[in-house]
Amino acid sequence: MSDDAIIVLTGAACAIACAIPGCFLVLRGISLIGDAISHAVLPGIVIAFLITGSLAAWPVVIGAGALGLLTVFLIESLHRSGRVKEDASIAVVFPALFALGVLLLVRYADHRDLDQDCVLYGEILLAPIARLDLFGWDVSRPLFLLTVMAALNLAFVVTFFKELKLSTFDAGLAAASGFSPVLLHYLLTGVVSLTTVASFESVGAILVVAFLIVPAATAYLLTDRLGLMLLLAMGFGALSSWLGYMLAVALDASGAGSMTVAMGGLFILVWLLAPREGVLGRVLRVRRRKHRFALALVLEHLGREPTAESDLAPALRWPEQRIAELVQKLTTRGFVATREGLLVTTEAGSDFVRDVVD
């Protein structure tokens, strides 16, 4: 496989793995828990590294997973104590844990294997170089790791689809039906922690937030269906990986950063163009509604008292030009008819007014 393909596939696997829990974070309104976890797993990684002396998979996964759950637990307890509000709890807990991680890193860790740069933004462009011997197969380690992670997350969402859906949209009903929302919350945040750790080497602590949230938020602007939203989010993520890689090559710049920028670009595009939630759609909708309302007003006036077209503008106190346009529209649609030189509302016209008013 070519290096280009490995990098794009690694980015896509990372984006797919992240998009799955990301959708639920966005829908539950806890996106920033993802932000908090991705920062707070740092001390877990560093501690595991200090104890075992290597960045081997299992100790790091355990350390980071434990710290991820600890973060969620600390935020919840602080918030539940009633002394600190939820947003402030997040803003207090994760920088403290991150600070601890940086302190441990600078103070004790060997700078060659683990340094601040790789922690903060990783480097996906190195994906083809990091190799792993897999039963005699020589494969790219990040690509393998993230593909496994994406498969695990897919299995997670397929297995618990019903439970996740219910507890996300109606926590009360979920609890009443016997699914523990608390357990699912911790399960979900556990998945976020593991995904973050798997992504660390390639995209780092901060950019993984983009992989988690941005494609999911983009998909949410396009659909109301959870299944479709998950698919769209994975699609946007994978597409961004490819677009981002092209940007990175063009600028000779950071790979993961460019993929993030691509995600941001897609988000803005959808934000502007989405049929229902988009800015453009909104503007068009408002204009259409204004137009329909103006037509209905004219019809309503003509329904009460038939008027000659020339008297309509003074009666409604609208500009002549506008009246002429509206009458033209109304005539072609058959909503008004001329009787003895006066405009009157037809049957179809009255139906239209009723439709607009309702």
Added chain:
Amino acid sequence: MSSALLTVLAGAMVLGFSAGTLGCFAVLRRHSLLGDALAHAALPGVCLAFLVGMWSGIDPKHPLLLGAGALATAWIGTLLILGIIRTTRLKQDAAIGIVLSVFFGAGTVLLSYLERAGGGQQAGLKTFLFGQAAALTRGDVVAMSIFAAIMLGTLVVCYRPFKLLIFDPGHAASLGVNVRRYEIILVSLMAVAVVLGLRTVGVVLMAAMLVTPAAAARQWTDRLGVMIILAGLMGMTAGAAGAWISALETRMPTGPLIVLSATALLLVSLLVSPRRGLLWSWMRRRRNRKRVRIENLLKDMWRLGEQDSRFGGTRALSDVMAVRAASQRAVGDAESAGFMRRHGTQLTLTPKGLARAARVVRNHRIWESYLSHRLDLADDHLHRDAEDMEHVLDDEVIEQIDDALGHPANDPHGRPIPRGAPV
């Protein structure tokens, strides 16, 4: 003390004070993570300003140039967050997450581009990521102080509208205050504070500089003015402590130490602040549980006394503990509080214990009478409520209820209501 250390100390204290005071507004408005977003959104601004400097021949690392760039993108980021919230169904959390991560991503792209194109001049830009307090110069600190002074001056001038804005924006609007304008001023001040802090603590930890001292100060007071000053002082203390500890040894980064000092202040505040302290409420809960434990044991002994009319007599420990499976611990608590004496396996109520037992039983039965006669509850609904209330009701209330009920001799189940200890 060396002058280099003095410079760092002064810088950290100025930063701590200004971030702490402004953080109060963020915390009370529930915009705590806006500071985090502002800090991340500043990164591409720093890089762009550097590029502009490189192309136009100005010193590309001039603090004012970089600061202006940081401020510009932080500002754009904020406007985008507000725009996303207003025009889509995405909520604040997602809007903040999107802006924070995408702007930071753009920053890393620019940074890596500069690393290849900057010809070595860009070295040091990275201190904006993690902060490097040791690199602060005297000139930096003077500039920081000037900006902090302007910021605090604005805060004082706009204090009243800001206060209205955070507690009741609707009321503020009805008074003719231009809410939108003051909101923008407030966010801009926050952006200035964030930019001041980037060099010292870095992008990631800036959120804590705003929020942690404010959350700590909130524990000590309900008054905004006091909270602001306290938060400023706590931020300043954390800044000084972090800078000082990091000077003690090598490989002790200042930013993380400042944040950890602030977190320590928060923990202390959470535990021991006078009215909201968790320590006090734990102790209160412990005391209450102990009291309930003792009183239940005394009540059990009273009930045994009712069966054979030997209220003050000696009883076997096993008989007493059989009534409701009372614990050894309850016996120990009651003994050390002077309510009973214990000889081997025999228990005797002291006069003090007898009086307390009578009072608890009296509370229980009068409350049951009240529920039954006045609230018409069924007889089998009385006991559970009375089990709780017997420990809480004070004598004055009980006597008033007793008067109101006409001094009944028996409770609804027909058991006698005691009046003080039997002689």
